[in-house]
Amino acid sequence: MxxxxxxxxxxxxxxxxxxxxxxxxxxxxxxxxxxxxxxxxxxxxxxAASAAVEPMYRLAALPSRVARSAGDAMSDRARLNARNAELERELLLAQARLNRLQSVREQNERLQQLLDAQRSLELGVQLARIIDVDTDPFRHRVVIDAGARQGVAIGEAVLDAHGVMGQIVEVLPDTATVMLITDPAHALPVKSERTGLRAIARGNGALDSLELSNIPISADIKPGDKLVTSGLGGHFPAGFPVGTVREIRNDASGMFALATVAPSAALDRSGEVLILHNLPDPVGPPAPAPAEGPPAPGAQTSDPDPVKRP
Amino acid sequence: MNRLRANDWLFWGSVLACYLLQLMPLPQALLPLKPWWLALVLMYWILEAPDYVSLGRAFVLGLVGDVLAGELLGEQALRLCVACFILMRFRARLRFFPMWQQALAALALLANDRIVLFAIRAVSGEAAVPASYWLAPLTGMIAWPWVFLLLDDARARARVRES
Missing domain, CATH: 1.20.5 (Single alpha-helices involved in coiled-coils or other helix-helix interfaces)
Known part of the structure; x- marks a missing residue:
């Protein structure tokens, strides 16, 4: 001193x-x-500080991005060719499946018109990329490179190719934070695809497992059951894959069963994610007819390719 | 005056590097091992150039860390204040410890910080922490000699260039 x-x-x-x-x-x-x-x-x-925070995120993510592109540049031609061929095969397969579903969709639309159901199943999605920063290893959150200016809002669901990843919990002008479904503070309503059994899947802090607690012991659930979002609670639209039941045991009290679930989304660093714009239909009577006029600013701005769900 | 300026650069540069290192992604398996760089670097500055770090500055640096990490506002500020206070108290003794004892002191400091953080999380309602939560102080201990040598070397070079 x-x-x-x-x-x-x-x-x-x-x-x-x-x-x-x-x-x-x-x-x-x-x-x-x-x-x-x-x-x-x-x-x-x-x-307010996002002008300073966002560049820091991008700067911190730079080394890993450079490493990845260096890896891309170094990987040899044969491997790239093989990967390309594989992707083409997959695309072909997906295309074929899509074509088949197209006819199903048309049929479905016709039937829905017959039933006078106004609910649309079209999804407004937006592609975003995960910025590789790690804010806290014990909270499962990722930062994506789309924010308020790209039309992202709090509460929107985030998916990847395999299933539900999480939801938006914080929006900055050009980035947003996603809470993953494995975060200890996250829970989402699911149902079993096979039996329709409803449950709540909670994160337990491990990146590769979810927990279903408070299931009645007599409930019909077994390892291998696929779980999808049930759409109850209004946060996640129904029908997206969440995970597969891995094992079932009694919980500490012995009154209920406790199931461990392997999430189907690739939660550990998948490169690109889909943000689902339209929230599920609210529970209750249908909303009044949509108002004609210009769309609200900021809503559905970049929506290049709305995926249609059959 | 000039030397002070070089030292200033070094101080703020090291703090900025800490924030970046804190945010930098690592493979999943290594994440829990990430040491608390900011505390290690401030430990160096408290031991070697105490004029740079006051409790108030530690508080503000911690707040910036909170804003970057998106944790509870004030969490890192509190932890950093506690750590810096302990270091300032024991500075006279720590300075003359051999390196390995300093590393042990860093371990104790960081372990204490983990307990403080655990208490904060418990109060704010996130009690469960995995066992790997307690590993970070160990890597902090291993990192301490390198942080010390690196910063000391940079400071010596800056001094030589200016004299």
Whole structure:
């Protein structure tokens, strides 16, 4: 300490002063945490500071991106060719399947018209890329490179090619944060594809498993059952794959069964994700006829290829 | 004056590098091992050039870390204040420890920080932490000598160039 103290008699000795200051700062920090916990200040601060936060994210993700593109550049021609051929085969297969489904879809539409069902099954989706930053290894969140300016809003579901990944919990102007379904704070309503049994799948902090708790012991569920979103609760649209039941055991109380589920989405770093724009139909009577006029700004701006679900 | 400026650059550069390292992605298996770089670097500055770090500055640096990480606002600020206070208290002793004892001190400091963080999470309602949660202080201990040598070397070079 090169500090020279010229004051004749300091009110506190340096040690006590330091302790007092520590207590002051600790109280300040605790106050901030309490306020933030209750009214979400951090989000607002982050939104205001996003001009600084987002470049930091991109800068931090740069090394891994460089490494990946270097890997792409280095990988030899034969392997790329093989991969290309494989993808073409898959595309062909998917195309064939799609063609078959097309006729089913037409039939479905016709039947729906007959039933006078107005519910549309078209999905407005948007492609986004995961920015490789890690904010906290013990919370399962990823940052994607689309934000408020691209029309992303809080609560929208995020999918990858294999299933549900999570939902948007925070939106900055050009990035957004996704809470993965394996986050300990996340839960989503699911149902068994085979039996229709409903349950809640909760994250348990491990990236490769979900938990179904409070299932009646007598319920018809067994390892290998596929789970899809049930659409109850209104956050996730119905019918998207969530995972496969891995094992079932009794929970600690012995009153209910507890199932472990392997999520079907590739949660550990998949490169690109789909953001689902239209939220599922609300429960209850149908909404009044849509108002004619210009669309709301920011809604459905970049929606290049709406995927149709048969 | 000039030397002070080089040191300034080094201080802010090291802090910025900490934020970037904190955000930098790692393979899934290595994630829990990521040490708390900011604390290690501030430990160096407290031991070697204490004028750079005051409790207030630690608080503000922690707040910036919170905004970047999107955690609870004030969480890192509190942890950093605690860590820096302990370091300032024991600075006179820690400075003259041999390297391995300093590394052990870093381990104790970071382990203490994990306990503080655990308490914060428990109060805010996220109790369950996996066992790997407690591994990060170990890598912090291993990283400490390298952080120390790197920063010390950079500082010595800056001094030589200016004199």
């Amino acid at each position: 090169a500090l020279t103290r010229n004051e004749p008699a300091p009110l506190f000795s340096p040690d006590t002063a330091n302790t007092l200051r520590l207590i002051g700062y600790l109280a300040l920090a605790i106050g901030l945490m309490v306020i933030d916990h209750r009214n979400d200040w951090l989000t607002r601060v982050r939104y």
